[in-house]
Amino acid sequence: MRIATWNVNSVVARLPRLLEWLRDTAPDAVCLQETKIADAGFPSAEVGELGYQVAQHGDGRWNGVAILSKVGLADVVRGLPGGPGFPDPEARSVAATCGDVRLWSVYVPNGREPGHDHYHYKLAWLAALRDAVAADLGTAERLAVMGDFNVAPTDADVWDPAVFAASTHVTPPERAALEALRATGLVDVLPRPLKYDHPFTYWDYRAGNFHKNLGMRIDLVYATPALADAVTDAYVDREARKGKGPSDHAPVVVDLAL
């Protein structure tokens, strides 16, 4: 089984590249973030032609998450149970059972700047995610929380820690909130970089950052031990970050022998 996660930065703007990538990579299930479309506008027919069922949860202009699956789509939960809003709940989580695997597609709030209301919202959202995932762990042995966590787990996960010293994504409270999620019993599935030393998954569009490999690892796969033990390969598909009209994030692809 092949699963993947990808922040597409608008599923409509990315549709030609998404369809090409789905044909080439052929994942059984994919978690998408920042779809940026209301449910009615999701290109379900287009991905359906490639054999995917869709569970989407959209807001419109901002946020939006989805799970595409070729291997079944059951017990869909839209939204984060018990999660905070800003001020209203946003479309940042969807969960579904695909085949024998429980998947969560999450888009953690950005936080904007330390101390900002959005930063406190981010921490509260991560705490609610921890609680909701902990509750779900009782129902699924093979589970993965996948998506754009907007937190770099360690200093090695940003190209220059000094640049981010006063920024979100690296502060101790954010890392502690991420660690609390992991400590519910999850394994950080570290993907291979296909080039260079660090498996970055995001590179700013500006200043040629991708081409200088000035990136961050903020798209993560947190899997239960039963699922992590089945991993045969995991990699960042940096090819998808190249060329005309890419997302600013690259997909993370995980192969499993179940």
Add this chain to the structure above:
DNA sequence: ATGCCTTATTTCATAAGA
């Protein structure tokens, strides 16, 4: 070469992203 920001919208400017 991989190439110097992009997205949707209350659109020709703005907010947000990280």
